[in-house]
Amino acid sequence: MAFAPADGATLDGVDAETVRAALKSGDPFPGTDGFAGAVDGVLVRDVLGRRPIFVDDETDGWNFDPTELTAPRSLPAGTVRDDDGERRVWTLPDPDPAPSSEALDRVTSAVRERTRAVDPEGLAVAFSGGVDSAVVAAGVPDAPLYVAGFEGAHDVEAARRAADAMDRDLTVVELSHDDLTRAVPELVAATGRRNPMDLSIALPLYLVAERAAADGHDRLAVGQGADELFGGYAKVVDPADDHRVDADTVRGARRETMLTLPAQLERDVLTLRAAGVDPVAPLLHDRVVEAALSIPDDLLVADGERKVALRAAAAGVVPESVRTADKKAVQYGTYVSRELDRLARQAGFKRRMDDHVGRYVASLCDLEYLPPDER
Structure with a gap:
């Protein structure tokens, strides 16, 4: 197998000993923010695909950057590839729900610990004014906040209100049509995605990250994963009557959304790296994911409110107006x-x-x- 990343690195996100231990134990959550790369002659990618890695079946090569390969293909999440082929070694657990009080304690502890553990060096925060990005921002109180959107966009106005409530500095990246026509080809080249939905999600992230990089930041903290882990999508509320999911239970629908994370995170990581920053996603740390998996239905959705556990964990951490704020999907909230x-x-x-x-x-x-x- 050819090991040929352009920068010479062979592991992204973790040290070799951690991967060896996870391979030996089969533990899908060895205490990391995700990993991918080569160790001891095999390629690996973590259970949620938080770090992308690509293989080329024609050349038997691989790379973290798909543009460095002739015919790139994603290595599936949770997979090992060696001379004998590919096999899945880690799968996403599906534990029974824990009692509500126990589950909420675990989520609160994990969310607060991981957001406060983020290194502020060189960091900016992508900030939409919703509870996801606000919880992340609260963990790094000195990091500047950035939001992108067209004039009058919901996310821009929400971010301004939330930043004022949190007494934080906010940079607004006001978008134009020229920004979109320039960035679309760049994103298609960097990510290989060309469908309008992927691009509409990636474009504001890319343009925020570009501005943060131009201002001297090399890392961007994001709230990615919160909707998937904590039941943020409308289709999770009443899944039995929603054609967008196969499941007929709230937890089942939440699991379906979690299983979409590898493809989404691949897009987002490639987008941010193309803009010149490395992503930091504390809500996708193993400890938070593991805690979220045991949430019962009533901590996902209750009385029409979504992300109940995350909002509860944010109490006293962010202002009440921010903790309870509604959030539009980024492609719509930015226009x-x-x-x-x-x-x-x-x-x-x-x-x-x-x-x-x-x-x-x-x-x-x-x-x-x-x-x-x-x-």
Whole structure:
């Protein structure tokens, strides 16, 4: 097997001894923020795929950066690859729910410990004004906050209100159409993603990270994982009547969303690294994930409120107005999805056309258009 990362590093996120111990024990949560790379002649990727790694089946090479390979393919999360092929060695546990008081104590302890353990050196915080990013920001009280969005966007206004309530400095990255038309081809090249949803999520993250890097920061703290771990999606509230999930229980629907994390995190990590920063995601630390897995239904969703356990853990840590604030999905809260649609229509790709934004993205990147099921 060829070990050929461009920078010579062979492990990302952890030391070799930790990986060896996790391989020996089969423990999916050995106390890390995720890992990927090569150790003792095998390639590994942690159970949630928090660190991306790619293989090239044509050359038997691998890299952390897919652009360094001719035919990159993601190594699946929880997998080991060696000369005998690939096999899954870690799977996401599915424990029975713990009693509510015990589960909440574990979540509160884990969230507070891990957010306060973040090294503030060179750090900025991606901040939307919601409870996820506010809890992360509270753990690093001296780190500057950054938000991106078009004029009047929900996330910008929410971030301003929350930063004022927390008495924190906030940099607003006001977006323009020129920003989108420049960044779309860069993101497609860096991530290999070209579907409009992925791009609408990645674009504000990329543009915030670019600004933070230009201001001298080399690390960006994010609230990634909170919605998946703590039941932040609307489809988790009443899954039996929601066609977007197969599960018919709240915990089952939450598990489905957790299993989407490897693909999402691959996109987000590649996005941030392309912008010049390394991601820091304390809510995705093993200790937080393990605590979240034992949350009962009533600490995920109660009386229409989502992320009940996380909001409870935030009590006394962030202002009440921030702890209870509603949050829009980033692609909508920043208006990026709306403005990408507007640009597509201005370029002649009307809504009556199938996948009109996807067609616009392909034209912007000088790529052959591929229908959604062929990307």
